[in-house]
Amino acid sequence: MTTVKLEEELHSNTRRTRITYRGLVDGRVAAIKCYRKPLFGLVHWIRALRRGKKIRRVGGPVPPTVYAGWIAELTCFGFATEFLTGYRPMRELLRETDDRDEQIQLIKRLGECIADLHKKGIEQPDCNLTNFLMGADGQIRMVDEDDVRVHRAGLREGVALSNLSNLGARLPPGELPLVLHQAYLEAFGDAGSGIRLDVKEFESQVSEKKQQLRKKRTARDAAPDREYD
Ligand SMILES: Nc1ncnc2c1ncn2[C@@H]1O[C@H](COP(=O)(O)OP(=O)(O)O)[C@@H](O)[C@H]1O
Numbered sequence: 265m266t267t268v269k270l271e272e273e274l275h276s277n278t279r280r281t282r283i284t285y286r287g288l289v290d291g292r293v294a295a296i297k298c299y300r301k302p303l304f305g306l307v308h309w310i311r312a313l314r315r316g317k318k319i320r321r322v323g324g325p326v327p328p329t330v331y332a333g334w335i336a337e338l339t340c341f342g343f344a345t346e347f348l349t350g351y352r353p354m355r356e357l358l359r360e361t362d363d364r365d366e367q368i369q370l371i372k373r374l375g376e377c378i379a380d381l382h383k384k385g386i387e388q389p390d391c392n393l394t395n396f397l398m399g400a401d402g403q404i405r406m407v408d409e410d411d412v413r414v415h416r417a418g419l420r421e422g423v424a425l426s427n428l429s430n431l432g433a434r435l436p437p438g439e440l441p442l443v444l445h446q447a448y449l450e451a452f453g454d455a456g457s458g459i460r461l462d463v464k465e466f467e468s469q470v471s472e473k474k475q476q477l478r479k480k481r482t483a484r485d486a487a488p489d490r491e492y493d
């Protein structure tokens with residue numbers, strides 16, 4: 265039988281129906297996401313499991329799954345992935361530097377990462393910058409697989425554009441969203457024949473999505489304009 269030990273809470277949603285812990289699975293450090301909502305928790309857990317399998321089948325940049333099952337300590341189902349030791353959320357990395365070149369390098373890596381996801385048919389609709397973690401070697405891994413979609417026939421251009429704009433909307437307006445767009449197109453290379461992702465359309469979707477995010481934050485009483493949020 266697998267032993268699961270929860271050690272430290274990392275993050276939870278406001279209603280605390282989904283809590284992520286750092287913990288140990290048979291002694292191995294893991295990030296353990298617990299689905300606590302009665303009944304629906306089970307539905308979400310099953311969905312996470314199915315999606316997790318699909319993402320790994322197409323070679324998505326996610327940490328390996330170490331456990332999926334009952335968490336006795338919290339009496340709910342949980343999904344655990346290998347803990348990304350030494351990795352840091354892109355939001356933190358971007359917030360802590362004022363150096364323009366460093367910011368640009370980080371955004372370029374992010375653009376390449378999204379191009380790679382899209383090439384594999386993966387769409388991460390939750391483009392929160394805490395869902396992308398970077399290692400010391402510059403590798404980016406994605407977490408928060410609950411809402412991820414895998415398009416077997418590849419992403420349609422409209423979906424790709426909307427997805428990239430969603431991420432662009434988390435960046436301060438101006439140069440950085442354009443750096444993201446450019447890095448994405450370059451990384452897509454030949455695989456992107458057919459995908460143009462018009463820059464004007466991208467910019468217009470970025471500002472539209474920025475408005476939506478602002479509204480959401482105001483509704484939640486959060487500070488309206490936090491950087492990289
Ligand atoms: N495998 C992992 N290794 C290290 N940290 C992780 C891992 N998985 C998640 N985290 C951290 O926990 C946070 C919450 O996990 P996430 O799956 O994004 O939950 P939520 O749906 O609540 O946003 C992430 O933003 C990330 O900082």
Ligand SMILES: [Mg+2]
Pocket residue numbers: 392394395407408
């Ligand atoms: Mg998340």
